[in-house]
Amino acid sequence: MNRRQRDVLRDAAPLHECRDCHLPIRFVRLDTGSALPVNPLTNPKGNVAARISGGRLVGFVISRDHRPGPLDSLRFMPHHATCEAKARSTSSSTTPPAAADEPLF
Numbered sequence: 298m299n300r301r302q303r304d305v306l307r308d309a310a311p312l313h314e315c316r317d318c319h320l321p322i323r324f325v326r327l328d329t330g331s332a333l334p335v336n337p338l339t340n341p342k343g344n345v346a347a348r349i350s351g352g353r354l355v356g357f358v359i360s361r362d363h364r365p366g367p368l369d370s371l372r373f374m375p376h377h378a379t380c381e382a383k384a385r386s387t388s389s390s391t392t393p394p395a396a397a398d399e400p401l402f
């Protein structure tokens with residue numbers, strides 16, 4: 298991803314913060330109208346194909362019936378695939394929470 302692409306991407310899909318792990322995320326607008334949180338950097342292994350259209354980042358989850366065309370050149374990893382907050386929902390032994398809002402007792 299070069300600098301120009303990054304600038305375009307920043308305008309089309311500004312960074313947000315994951316409510317669970319507080320890492321930066323972007324939203325890809327899906328065909329269905331909902332917004333899918335993805336990791337901010339493009340990832341060739343990601344299964345979300347996207348493009349900038351009308352100044353927005355639009356895309357879809359790649360499937361057997363829905364394969365990316367030549368214009369869907371951006372690939373993203375869905376954030377839920379890597380979100381640490383979700384992965385460690387049953388155990389917090391590795392990383393202590395940065396801020397504990399809930400009382401322990």
Ligand SMILES: [Zn+2]
Pocket residue numbers: 315316317318319320376380381382383
């Ligand atoms: Zn997260």
